[in-house]
Amino acid sequence: xxxxxxxxxxxxxxxxxxxxxxxxxxxxxxxxxxxxxxxxxxxxxxxxxxxxxxxxxxxxxxxxxxxxxxxxxxxxxxxxxxxxxxxxxxxxxxxxxxxxxxxxxxxxxxxxxxxxxxxxxxxxxxxxxxxxxxxxxxxxxxxxxxxxxxxxxxxxxxxxxxxxxxxxxxxxxxxxxxxxxxxxxxxxxxxxxxxxxxxxxxxxxxxxxxxxxxxxxxxxxxxxxxxxxxxxxxxxxxxxxxxxxxxxxxxxxxxxxxxxxxxxxxxxxxxxxxxxxxxxxxxxxxxxxxxxxxxxxxxxxxxxxxxxxxxxxxxxxxxxxxxxxxxxxxxxxxxxxxxxxxxxxxxxxxxxxxxxxxxxxxxxxxxxxxxxxxxxxxxxxxxxxxxxxxx
Numbered sequence: 001x002x003x004x005x006x007x008x009x010x011x012x013x014x015x016x017x018x019x020x021x022x023x024x025x026x027x028x029x030x031x032x033x034x035x036x037x038x039x040x041x042x043x044x045x046x047x048x049x050x051x052x053x054x055x056x057x058x059x060x061x062x063x064x065x066x067x068x069x070x071x072x073x074x075x076x077x078x079x080x081x082x083x084x085x086x087x088x089x090x091x092x093x094x095x096x097x098x099x100x101x102x103x104x105x106x107x108x109x110x111x112x113x114x115x116x117x118x119x120x121x122x123x124x125x126x127x128x129x130x131x132x133x134x135x136x137x138x139x140x141x142x143x144x145x146x147x148x149x150x151x152x153x154x155x156x157x158x159x160x161x162x163x164x165x166x167x168x169x170x171x172x173x174x175x176x177x178x179x180x181x182x183x184x185x186x187x188x189x190x191x192x193x194x195x196x197x198x199x200x201x202x203x204x205x206x207x208x209x210x211x212x213x214x215x216x217x218x219x220x221x222x223x224x225x226x227x228x229x230x231x232x233x234x235x236x237x238x239x240x241x242x243x244x245x246x247x248x249x250x251x252x253x254x255x256x257x258x259x260x261x262x263x264x265x266x267x268x269x270x271x272x273x274x275x276x277x278x279x280x281x282x283x284x285x286x287x288x289x290x291x292x293x294x295x296x297x298x299x300x301x302x303x304x305x306x307x308x309x310x311x312x313x314x315x316x317x318x319x320x321x322x323x324x325x326x327x328x329x330x331x332x333x334x335x336x337x338x339x340x341x342x343x344x345x346x347x348x349x350x351x352x353x354x355x356x357x358x359x360x361x362x363x364x365x366x367x368x369x370x371x372x373x374x375x376x377x378x379x380x381x382x383x384x385x386x387x388x389x390x391x
Contacts, residue, residue, distance in 0.1 A: 036116050056151070137161065162187075183211060340379075
C-alpha cells in the first residue's frame with residue numbers, strides 16, 4: 001500500500017474524508033459523447049461525492065471500458081471523479097466495429113481519430129461540476145498506454161499516469177524521456193513477456209524519481225492483473241490520491257529498479273542510429289560467457305524494427321531485424337520480418353531468401369502456436385508471390 005508520508009493528524013482527516021465520500025458517492029451514470037466527425041461515443045462517469053481531481057481511464061484493445069469498473073468505483077470513493085470510455089468501434093461506441101477493419105485501416109483510425117475522441121472525453125471530464133480545475137490523471141492498459149501518454153503530451157492538466165502492460169510509439173518515448181514532472185506508476189507481469197519488457201523500457205527511460213514499478217511474476221495482461229492481484233487496485237487508488245490530491249504532480253522518490261534500467265539501456269541503444277550493431281557486439285560478448293544469454297526479447301525488438309520501417313528508416317530497420325535474427329536464429333518470424341525490411345529497401349534477392357528461410361523454419365517450428373505459424377506463412381508466401389516466385 002502507498003505511504004503518503006503525512007502527519008498523523010492529516011492522515012486521520014484524509015481517511016475520515018475518504019470514508020465519508022465512499023459512503024455517499026453517486027451511482028455511475030452512462031454518458032453520450034460526440035466526436036468531431038459526429039460519431040457517437042459511450043462513456044461511464046463515476047462522480048465523487050465532493051470536489052476532487054478527475055481521472056480518465058483508457059481500455060485495452062481486447063476489452064471495453066467495463067474492464068475499469070472496479071477500479072473506477074474505488075477511485076470515486078476516494079474522492080476522485082472518473083470517466084471511462086469505449087473507443088470508436090469498441091463496446092457501445094459508434095464507428096466501424098474494430099473486427100471489420102483491416103490492419104492498415106485500423107492503424108489509420110487509431111492515429112487519426114482516437115486522439116480527437118479522447119480529447120472529447122477529457123473535455124467532458126474537465127467540465128464536470130466538482131472536478132478540480134487543472135488537475136487530471138490518466139490510466140491506460142495495453143493499447144491504452146500509448147493513448148494515455150499521448151493525452152499527457154497534449155494536455156498539461158494531466159499530472160499523473162498509471163500504465164499497465166503496454167507500449168507507446170517513438171513520439172511517446174521522446175515525451176517520456178524529456179518529461180520530468182509527471183510521476184508514473186507502471187505495472188506488468190512476466191507471463192505477459194512482450195508487454196512486461198515494453199513497460200520495463202518505459203519505466204527505465206522516464207526520469208521522474210517518484211516513478212513506481214509493480215513487477216509481478218504472474219497475472220496476465222492489462223486489467224486482468226486486478227483479478228490475480230487484488231491489492232493492485234488499492235495501490236493505484238493510493239497512487240492517484242498521492243499524486244492528484246495530497247501532492248498534485250508529485251510522488252516521493254523511491255529506489256530505482258536496477259534490472260529495469262539495464263534492460264531499458266539496451267533497448268534504447270537498439271532504437272538509436274547505429275545502435276543495433278553495437279547491441280550485436282554486446283550480445284556476442286555475452287554469449288561468449290553463456291551461449292544462451294539473452295539481452296532482449298524477440299517480440300520487442302521486432303516492434304522497434306517495424307517502427308523504423310514505418311518511419312521510412314529502411315536501413316535502420318534492416319539492421320534491427322538482422323540483430324533479431326542473430327539473437328533468435330531458429331525463429332521463422334525474425335526472417336519474415338527481415339524480408340519485409342529488405343523488400344522495403346528494394347533488395348528483392350535478400351527479401352526472397354529470408355522469406356524462404358522463414359518458410360523452411362516453419363516446418364519444424366514448435367514454439368509458435370498454430371495461428372501465429374499461419375500468419376507467418378501467409379506473410380512470407382505473399383512476399384514471394386509479389387516477387388514472382390513460388391513458395
